[in-house]
Amino acid sequence: MVITGTGAVSCFGLGLEPIAAALLAGEPRLTEVERPAGYHRPDGARLAALVGALDVGAWLPPGSGRRMSPPSRFAVVAARMALRSASLEDDRAGSDTAVFLSTAFGPASFSEKLYRSIVTEGPETASPFLFTECVANAPAAQVAIACGARGPSVTSVQREASALVALGHGASEVRSGRSSRALVGVVDELPPLAHAILDRYGALARASPTWPEAARPYDRHRNGFAASEGATMLLLEEEKAARDRGARPLARVRACGGGFDPTASRVGWGTGVVALREGLRRFLERAGVGPGDLGLVVSGASGSVAGDRLEAGVLRSVFEVGPLPKVLAPKGVTGEYGGGFLASVALAAERRPFGPPVGFAEADPDLGIVPHAGGPLPPDGLVLALSLAAGGGASWALLEKA
Amino acid sequence: MLPEGGASPAHEPSAPRRVAVTGLGAVSAAGWGVAPLWRVLREGQTALGPFSRIDHTRHRTHLAGQVPAGPPSASWPRAIARLSFSERFALFAAREAIAQAGLAAPLEGPVGVFFGTSTGGLLESGWFLDRLWAPDGPRAGLHLMAGHQLNAPGDAVARDLAITGPVETISSACASAALAIAAALRALREGEVEVAIAGGADCLCATTYAGFNSLRSIDESPCRPFGEDRRGLSLGEGAGVLVLESLDRALGRGATVRAELLGAGASCDASHMTAPLESGQGAASALRSALADAAVPKERVGYINAHGTGTVLNDAAEWAAYAATFGERASKIPVSATKSILGHLLGSSGAIEAVATVLCLEARLAHPAAGHEPVDSRFGIDLVQGEPRNLDGDQVGLSTSLGFGGANAVLVFSRHEAV
DSSP, rough: OEEEEEEEEEEESHHHHHHHHHHHHHHOOOOOOOOOOOOOOOOOOOOOOOOOOOOTTTTHHHHHHSSSSSHHHHHHHHHHHHHHHOOSSSOBTTTTTEEEEEEEOSSHHHHHHHHHHHHHOOOOOOOGGHHHSSSTTTHHHHHHHHHHHHHHHEEEOGGGEEEEEEEEHHHHHTTTOOOSSEEEEEOOOOOOHHHHHHHHTTOOOOOOSHHHHHHHTTHHHHHHHBOOOEEEEEEEEEEHHHHHOOOOOEEEEEEEEEEEEEESSSOOOOOOHHHHHHHHHHHHHHHHOOOGGGEEEEEEEOSSSSHHHHHHHHHHHHTTTOOEEEETTTTTHHHHHHHHHHHHHHHHHHTBOOOOOOOOOOOOTTOOOOOOOOOOOSSSEEEEOOOOOOOSEEEEEEEEEO | OSSSOOOOOSSSSSSSOOEEEEEEEEEETTTHHHHHHHHHHHHOOOOOBOOSSSOOOTSSSOEEEOOOSOOOTHHHHHHHSSSOOHHHHHHHHHHHHHTTTTOOOSOOSSSSEEEEESSTTTHHHHHHHHHOOOOSSSSOOGGGTTTTTTTTHHHHHHHHHHHSSSSSEOGGGGGGGHHHHHHHHHHHHSSSEEEEEEEEOOOOOHHHHHHHHHTTTSSSSSOTBBBBOOOBOOOOEEEEEEEEEEEEHHTTTOOOOOOOEEEEEEEESOOOOSOOTTOHHHHHHHHHHHHHHHTTOGEEEEEEEEOOOOOOOHHHHHHHHHHHHHHGGGSSEEETTTHHHBBGGGHHHHHHHHHHHHHHHHHHHHOBBBBBBOOTTTTOOEEESSOOEESSSEEEEEEEEEEEEEEEEEEEEEOGGGG
């Protein structure tokens, strides 16, 4: 099972290359979130990794994009990009191409607009266009329509763990032979209301008298994550089929799985290191892989105080009898949500170089994790990607260079 | 998902692992539990009626399938009142299903939760926004947003049962729960889990009620799936849960096997956000895929629990799909239209209808639709009406779910002894 195509829309631009460049340079791109609606606390977070004005005309004609929510536009552009980069037609994927998309919040701005019109102008004024585009699977449906993908269309919603869940579904679909190819990915948008609510929960990084507002995965002074928006799509197909048609495999997907931490509250992080460790061990065992086979960890640590602690605890306990492989913490650059993590996983599996760990200045003695300092990645060994979610969800994947 | 290499042979069965249904749970407009559900299904008695979950005075329609107050048992912790309605429905149905399966929390080991929903806590997050936007209203408490996430009902089940295996929620409109059950089947076949709690939960809310009304998709009367004079759907709410496990495990522990889940198939119309392909080609593709996955010849299908929303276009496309798949025999397969009784549970409709399908196969009865509307004369459909119909012989039953965005999913069940 290999990745043969990639596409992305992010604060860095179009495609995976701008994300790769940002990861190498260790440069996040955070901008001010609009605040006139008054949703935000005065002393709350102000920044997010937002998608700016991008010329997507080559991927999505304006007439078509006009009839879509922002996440639908992001997803369609990223999906077409993934198909074209895999040397496939981007509008006739056919009945043997499935779409497995994931999202944390769905089309949040359209949902807000629709509900506001219901509340302020009356339910009879609800717009059918807003309604049909505010369902969580609207982006997946628009991808299927735009790309002509008539295989299964599935939208996973497991917060921060969603992307690897979608990757697992797509890989399983292709491996089983039900579909020849799968477009898998993640999409999210971050309107001011969603940003403000995350901030009210205390989830977002804030400025302090000492530190600017930034995500600091695994750092002693971390105080939250930087939220982001965008989309990443990957094209999966069987390796033999890909090579037979002359496609270049970028990375191999070996296995995907997941677990759950039942100690987590509905919106917070749990302390269930043992439960998650056992789940991860079961996964590695089923894959016939031991901790010693792993050359690299792509961590989902985001700068969340409790989330990073939980993830560090899981990693340390899985590797308790051996050295921890190098750990990448890309969310310091990409932010949380919007596909930056999935893009980082694909780039790491391809063994693209990563830069210094952004925001990391001082190790947290409670965590015992020091992220990779930058430079070339170890050439050997499998890549373990790990993504824990507030609320208890967890997903993981094993990849390798093709 | 299976590893690409190096896994033990135990994880690579040569034939698909057989999957048993050993527990059922339900919450619906009929009441809390499978028993009240089966009563209304068997009698073809609609549970649709006036409702109070949301203010609908300004709409042109005033009818839905609202779950009665509950849960009925005083043994439920008071903390349940802090959960969203969808989470409450999910918890009740899951507890009922695992109790029926002879299991008890904590469910240790490789046990997973696979859920589908369209709304999650959209009702309660609406209350949050009402307060946030009201200039002099009460403070908008964040507790109202805690169940907002679409993964909340499935997560609530996992938390309640102390599950540590994979927990996945799918939100693909009206196909969500059927796709979630299909994901559970995959995880069981691949050995990722030994037991799966699969289903879905949804709640009536202002957004969906206004949204479907804006599309003119809601009938002012109880919906009339496949009826000559059908005018749209009726919304409902509730939850359905199935306990799925490998047949070997179920038999080994002496569990009662209620049915087998033989296969699943899915497709996408890739045509339009709301209108199905008139030819039914997308749904037919899911039907073919499900039968192939189940390794069941189409001649063995003796029962269909239809998606049957009651909208003009959807019912026509669904019938076209059956006609394309089964040919002339399509007119001879008894079809139940559960939505005429419970309304459309949206993302969780595939779950409650999977429960209904298992109940029908088990009882060897196709439940009747509510009402006695003449069937659309353009369809040759054998819609069961009036009285339940005996299902004789070697029955395999289908449960069909067709959603917004052209998402189609079909589940294939059989009675255990029929295999």
